[in-house]
Amino acid sequence: MTTKRQLRLGFILHGVGPGWDDWRHPDALVDASTNFAFYKRQAQAAERGKFDYLFVADSVSINARSSPHYLNRFEPLTILSALAAVTEHIGLVGTATVSYTEPYNLARQFASLDHISGGRAGWNVVTSWLEGSAANFGKDEHLAHDTRYRLAAEYLDVVKGLWDSWEDDALVRDKASGQFLDPDKLHELNHKGEFLKVKGPLNISRSPQGQPVIFQAGSSEDGRSFAAAQAEAIFTHQDNLEEAQAFYADIKARARGFGRDPEKVFIVPGGRPVIGSTEAEAEAKYQELAALGNLENALRALGRGFNDHNFSVYDPDGPFPRDVAAEGLKSNQSQSARVLALADQGLSLREIALRHATPRGQLVGTPEQVADRLELWLEQRGADGFNLFESLPGQLETFVDEVVPILQRRGIYKTDYPGTTFRETLGLDVPVNRHTAARSARSAA
Incomplete structure (x- = not known):
C-alpha cells in the first residue's frame, strides 16, 4: 500500500493582520497584536486542527508608514514562551535576525524555549532587509545583501556549535556520588571567524529534540543556496503552481547537491484562505477584505x-x-x-x-475547493505544505472545522500528532551531537 504524501501546515500569528487595513474589519480586535488572550485562542485552535507549528514573524525597524501589526507587537520569543504553557504539541517557530543579535544570546534563548516547550522550538533565520535596522543597534550602515548571507552561514554554524556544547548524557546528577556533570562532555566552541568570535560553552543543555528546527525564507540566489544548505523548512511565495513547481524543483536539487535528503527539506509557501459555504460567498468575503484597503x-x-x-x-x-x-x-x-x-x-x-x-491567491473558495488546491500543490510538487494567515476574523476556525476534516479523509493530513517534539511531528531526525559523533568515530577506529 502506497502512503500518500502528508501536507504540512503552519499558522502565522499576526495580530491585527498582515495588511495595513485588516484591523478595520468590524469583527477585528484592534489590540490583537498585543493581546495574549487572542493569541492563546488562535494557538489552541491551530493545535486542535493539528497544525504542525505556529509562526511569529519579526522586524527590528519601523516608521510611521509601517503596518499596524509591526508598529505595536510582541517580541517573538516572549509570546512563544507564553504560548508554550497553553499548548502541548504544536511547534513554536520564531524569527530572529543574525544581523542584530549576538549568537550566544540567541542560542540560549531558543534553547530555553525548546526546554520550556518540551522540544517544540524552531528558529526562522533572517538577515534583516530594512536599512533602518542598523541605526537601532548602534551601527552606521546595513550590511550588503551578499555579506549578510556570509554572516548568516557563519552565525548558524556558531549557534549549532553552542547547542552542541553539551553531549546528551553530560549531566550525571548523581546525588549519591555528588557528581552533577561529566566535565569531559561539556565543550567550549572557541570559534574565531570572519564575523564572529565566541568561546562557549552554552549555559543550557540540549533539549529532547536535540536542536530547534531551522527555518529560512530566502528566494534570491544567495537565499536559495543558504536555505537549501541549511534549512529544514523554507518559507516562500509564488503566485501560481507553475512558478511554485520551478522553485520547489530548484531548492530540492540544491539540497541534493549539498548532500542532503530533499524529502527532509520542506517547502511551505504562504497563503490566506478565504472560505465560504459557496463560491459566491467566498468571493464576497474576499471582496470584503479587499474593500478594507x-x-x-x-x-x-x-x-x-x-x-x-x-x-x-x-x-x-x-x-x-x-x-x-x-x-x-x-x-x-x-x-x-x-x-x-x-x-x-x-x-x-x-x-x-x-x-x-490584498493578494487574491489560490485559496479563495468553498472548503472542498480550498482542500483541492492544497492537495493539488502537494501532489504536483509545488509545495510540501502551507504557511497560513487568517484572512478575516473567524477564518482560522472555519479552516480547522471545515477544511481539515476533508484533508484528513483524503489521507493527506494527520489525525493526531505522532509524538511530543517538533521534530517528531515533522518526521525529522534528532541531530547527532558533534562531540558524541567524534567520540564514536574515535572508538570505532
Whole structure:
C-alpha cells in the first residue's frame, strides 16, 4: 500500500493582520497584536486542527508608514514562551535576525524555549532587509545583501556549535556520588571567524529534540543556496503552481547537491484562505477584505519591499517607476522581483499596489475547493505544505472545522500528532551531537 504524501501546515500569528487595513474589519480586535488572550485562542485552535507549528514573524525597524501589526507587537520569543504553557504539541517557530543579535544570546534563548516547550522550538533565520535596522543597534550602515548571507552561514554554524556544547548524557546528577556533570562532555566552541568570535560553552543543555528546527525564507540566489544548505523548512511565495513547481524543483536539487535528503527539506509557501459555504460567498468575503484597503496604504505596503521607498510621490495611474529597482536589490529581493514582474505586464502603479496589498491567491473558495488546491500543490510538487494567515476574523476556525476534516479523509493530513517534539511531528531526525559523533568515530577506529 502506497502512503500518500502528508501536507504540512503552519499558522502565522499576526495580530491585527498582515495588511495595513485588516484591523478595520468590524469583527477585528484592534489590540490583537498585543493581546495574549487572542493569541492563546488562535494557538489552541491551530493545535486542535493539528497544525504542525505556529509562526511569529519579526522586524527590528519601523516608521510611521509601517503596518499596524509591526508598529505595536510582541517580541517573538516572549509570546512563544507564553504560548508554550497553553499548548502541548504544536511547534513554536520564531524569527530572529543574525544581523542584530549576538549568537550566544540567541542560542540560549531558543534553547530555553525548546526546554520550556518540551522540544517544540524552531528558529526562522533572517538577515534583516530594512536599512533602518542598523541605526537601532548602534551601527552606521546595513550590511550588503551578499555579506549578510556570509554572516548568516557563519552565525548558524556558531549557534549549532553552542547547542552542541553539551553531549546528551553530560549531566550525571548523581546525588549519591555528588557528581552533577561529566566535565569531559561539556565543550567550549572557541570559534574565531570572519564575523564572529565566541568561546562557549552554552549555559543550557540540549533539549529532547536535540536542536530547534531551522527555518529560512530566502528566494534570491544567495537565499536559495543558504536555505537549501541549511534549512529544514523554507518559507516562500509564488503566485501560481507553475512558478511554485520551478522553485520547489530548484531548492530540492540544491539540497541534493549539498548532500542532503530533499524529502527532509520542506517547502511551505504562504497563503490566506478565504472560505465560504459557496463560491459566491467566498468571493464576497474576499471582496470584503479587499474593500478594507485604500491606495495610500497599498502604496505603503508596496514600499516595504523596496527599502521603505515612498511611492506616494508618483502618479498612481502612471507606469511603475523603474528607477527604484536598485532599492529592491539591496532590500527584499524576492518581494521586489514579484512586483517588477507585474510591472513587466504593463500594470499601472495603482494596479500593482492594490494587487500587492490584498493578494487574491489560490485559496479563495468553498472548503472542498480550498482542500483541492492544497492537495493539488502537494501532489504536483509545488509545495510540501502551507504557511497560513487568517484572512478575516473567524477564518482560522472555519479552516480547522471545515477544511481539515476533508484533508484528513483524503489521507493527506494527520489525525493526531505522532509524538511530543517538533521534530517528531515533522518526521525529522534528532541531530547527532558533534562531540558524541567524534567520540564514536574515535572508538570505532
